[in-house]
Amino acid sequence: MIGTWKINLWIGVAASLITFLAALFGNTFFVSLERAVSTFVIFFLGAYVIRFVLGLVTSTDGAKKSEVAEATEAPSATGQHINLVTPSDDETGTYDDRADLYDEDDHDRRQKHDQTRDDDEFTPLVLPKIERQPEVTQDPADIANIIRRLTDD
16 A cells, blocks of 8 residues: 555545535534544545555556566467558458458358448438428417417416
């Protein structure tokens, strides 16, 4: 863990003091004191959790142990070669059928896929036009009479 319990104490005291002063204006003294004590407990224990997580994240012991373990193991070929050539679009296909394209045994299937892919063309979505309804014009006197009737009720 990072730090000591004194850090937790200061965080708890600061949070409880702020809570006590904020609650004192709208509550009685004992209600404000109760809220301040509960805030102290929550922040004091919460600081332990945060210190523990930070200790795990910033810990270098795990990295040193893994380096020692790698040095004792036999060297393998994994990770020794990087393929810097990106396959072309014709070779990759879509995400779903990439596994089929790289199968050595399914050469016919690969050719069939290439043929069906060439047949598919993009067709844009054609939406029907929305017709406007003619606007109904009313006499302003009729509108005023309707409003008068509504306000009389």
